[in-house]
């Protein structure tokens with residue numbers, strides 16, 4: 001175990017920041033991530049960063065102070081999607097590594113710009129989601145890698161709900177450019193599928209936008225009308241380089257459904273992978289043949305029993321300190337962003353889109369990496 005620590009700062013102290021701060025500081029059952037030395041929180045709304053800082057006993061500072069701080073080597077960017085690249089570029093210009101919430105950018109060109117700037121500066125980009133590092137998803141990966149499924153045929157991926165305006169306090173960004181079910185939820189599903197199956201080679205899609213405006217139904221903005229600038233019901237198919245074909249449904253227009261989030265099919269067995277928005281959940285396998293039934297796959301990999309958002313940041317910090325690659329990396333996020341943009345292009349143009357950004361499957365997390373310290 002290495003006692004080295006990396007100074008980190010947060011820009012964006014809204015809704016999701018509490019999940020990161022809880023996981024890093026070891027609230028509830030979690031051990032925390034000692035490699036992450038939180039030096040400050042910033043937000044364009046100083047009252048938001050001050051409130052979070054007070055809640056967690058941390059320091060609030062201005063964005064300029066954070067960028068100028070020699071004690072901060074990595075900035076976690078938890079702003080809204082439309083600000084991800086602009087804020088990320090400012091951090092890179094200040095000499096900081098950047099870990100961004102998803103999506104990496106609101107389109108491929110933006111994401112590419114961020115990665116190119118990081119490469120020029122010799123700095124690293126990391127990106128959410130890191131849920132694919134969760135114990136259940138790593139367990140599913142080990143089943144796939146064992147060959148138990150036989151030849152990989154395909155699968156299904158479904159995230160369908162009536163929309164986030166029923167719970168998020170400020171949901172308008174979900175219906176703005178950079179929002180929508182694909183850019184919002186697609187990263188979890190597509191990243192996990194790339195972790196399980198490898199690179200996507202092509203994408204086909206159809207999508208619709210049923211309502212031009214929608215009311216907020218959550219407090220405190222209940223009744224406010226939001227303009228819808230993105231498609232809200234998206235279906236399509238992902239063709240993987242290994243030949244597997246996965247059917248996809250991503251929607252903010254569905255009242256209810258009974259599909260599981262992720263299923264994988266092989267010639268010898270099928271695998272149920274739990275919700276990729278979470279680190280844990282049940283993994284189930286059913287072999288081909290009469291008399292076979294769905295059987296639970298015991299989850300023995302770590303990080304399955306809580307909300308470990310920031311696991312990817314901890315892995316990145318260890319990667320920087322130990323000079324090894326990190327798993328939730330910019331190349332993976334850019335590949336996923338190209339795939340997500342392809343849903344829009346495929347639907348608009350009525351054609352199948354080839355995916356060009358190369359990506360390597362991240363190394364599995366070894367089962368020995370426990371208690372918040374990663375090798």
Ligand SMILES: NC(=O)c1ccc[n+]([C@@H]2O[C@H](COP(=O)([O-])OP(=O)(O)OC[C@H]3O[C@@H](n4cnc5c(N)ncnc54)[C@H](O)[C@@H]3O)[C@@H](O)[C@H]2O)c1
Pocket residue numbers: 011012013014015016017042043044045048078079080081083087101102103170184
């Ligand atoms: N809320 C969730 O459950 C959730 C879950 C996973 C991921 N995310 C992702 O996390 C990101 C943030 O989501 P959220 O729900 O916390 O949003 P939010 O609106 O609650 O918070 C965003 C914060 O960023 C600040 N901000 C916006 N633009 C900025 C800029 N240019 N410079 C500095 N600060 C800026 C805002 O003032 C706000 O405090 C999004 O990319 C979202 O997709 C959210």
